[in-house]
Amino acid sequence: MVTARSICKSYRDGDRDAPVLRGVDLDIRAGEFVAVMGPSGCGKTTLLNVLGLMTPPTAAEGLRIDGVDCLGLGEQGRTRIRRDKIGFVFQRFNLLRTLSARANIELALRLRGGPPDGQATQALRDVGLLDCAHRKPGHLSIGEQQRVAIARAVACRPALLLADEPTGNLDSANAEAVIRLFRRFHESNGLTIIMITHDADCAAAADRLLHMKDGILEPAR
């Protein structure tokens, strides 16, 4: 599903380049659930942004997602792959606060080009929030907000789900509920998931755990 070779990413820090990813190699099979752990600032979020085509690598030998070579893609091509193949779940949920739970999901579906039909309803039902469909994020608990964010990500049936510390802002009960949802989508739909987490309990739910340190990815088990 994901093949990355020698991914490097630097940011400008004043008049010098600050390397964040120093040649990351990664192979993730379709239907795999992978957790990435590592200390703060080691480059986990940057890796996720590169894999999610949110930012291009500074240098790389290869980056394929669901069979598509993404290195040669321009802005439009990256946007298309992101829209058609990738779903995101963020630590801070990132729901659009002016839209209801249902409208948040419907917007993602519309961006994908198709009418929302019953997919938004199904996604809300899947995360157990059908009753909250008309509530705006400000009127949802943080656990509910994250479940809506997951519903939004999976409603589009992405090939790859990228989750950046999805339980980072949740209490243990909500974190457990989120991980249960991930497992369910992974097992029932064969969804490929890459999840960044600081929580070892959450990481334990993954099929495979990777460690990141100083911009290098290394297997943990």
Added chain:
Amino acid sequence: MLLPLANLMHHKLRTALCAAAVGIGVGMMVVQLSLSHGTLNEVAGRMESVDAELIVLPRHANVIFQGGAIFPDTYVDLIESAELDGGPAVTRAVPVFLDTIRLGGQQQRLFGIDPDDMPGFLGSRRLEAGEVFPGGRAFKECLEALRGDQRRYDPERVTPEALSGGCELMIDSRLARVGGYRVGDETDIFGHRFRIVGIVEAGVAGRVFAPIQTIRHILNGGVPWSSMFFVKLRDPEQAEAMADLLSGRLNATVELKTQYGALLRESFAQMYTYINLASGVALAVCFLFIMLTMYTLILERTREIGVLRSLGATRRYVLHTVLCESMLICALGTAFGIALAYGVRAVVTVAMPLSTVDIQARFLMLAVGVGLVGGAASALYPGYRAARLDPATALSYE
């Protein structure tokens, strides 16, 4: 459209303030145009109601401030003797003595006309009350008797009683309503007591008429000079040819009566420049306000834009969203501005009844055009900035 609408609904106060800013600018533009054009068109329309084809004006005169008599009585003969195709072409040269008086709380142009010419000024309009210069006619006959077969009379021989009989005014119904005047009311003009003897339906050339003989006697020592002439032709089709002929014959400007509006607008050209400039500045400030608001919104929503991009929104979609939001605000503001203009018209009609606010379809279309184009233009830069945001950077924006 869903997202821009939701954003506007979410920030109702901000939306209302932005729309109000645009509305005030657009409304001000519509009111200024409607008031200036409406008032001038009303004056021009009144002048065009006179039963004549040509007007003879002093050369280079500003038609707004025109007053006093510069045409000697020989001009009447010069005009009436003009021939086209070997025959007489002019039915009548109607002399008018113009001056300015204060009546109904504001300056009014006084039309001094011969009582016998009044039907040509009335046209199809009704005499709502009173009579057409009964004393003015008597005063005219008195002066003719004094003159005998001479061109002039001795003003010293006119008794105060005779002059008093000729001190009459006719006013239009609009001025009568504003000033609360009725037939029989009296007012002091040029140091003499004038009596209102008739009220005519609004739409006639002037709001205030007096017998030209009386005005000439008081202001000109009885010398029968005039400020301007209306020229009635035998064949209206010959108007342009006769205008050319008279222009060459007289030291005067001769125009088609229908051109009076254009002359008025020409006289007001500088004022129009000022009005357009003032409207432009007001609109520019309004749209800068929108631009600043949209720019602030973009900064505030940087993270949201990152979310949209993560969901697969293209740059064009982001730009479209910002443009839509701005144009919705401006459409709302334009609608408010148009409503405001109608409100101002209602107030002006009551508070300043002699002014005319003529809201024309072309002004409304201009308002809609300015509102939408301004909305789009003021959102372009913020929208461009939003569309160019790097998704990852936008998502990490605090």
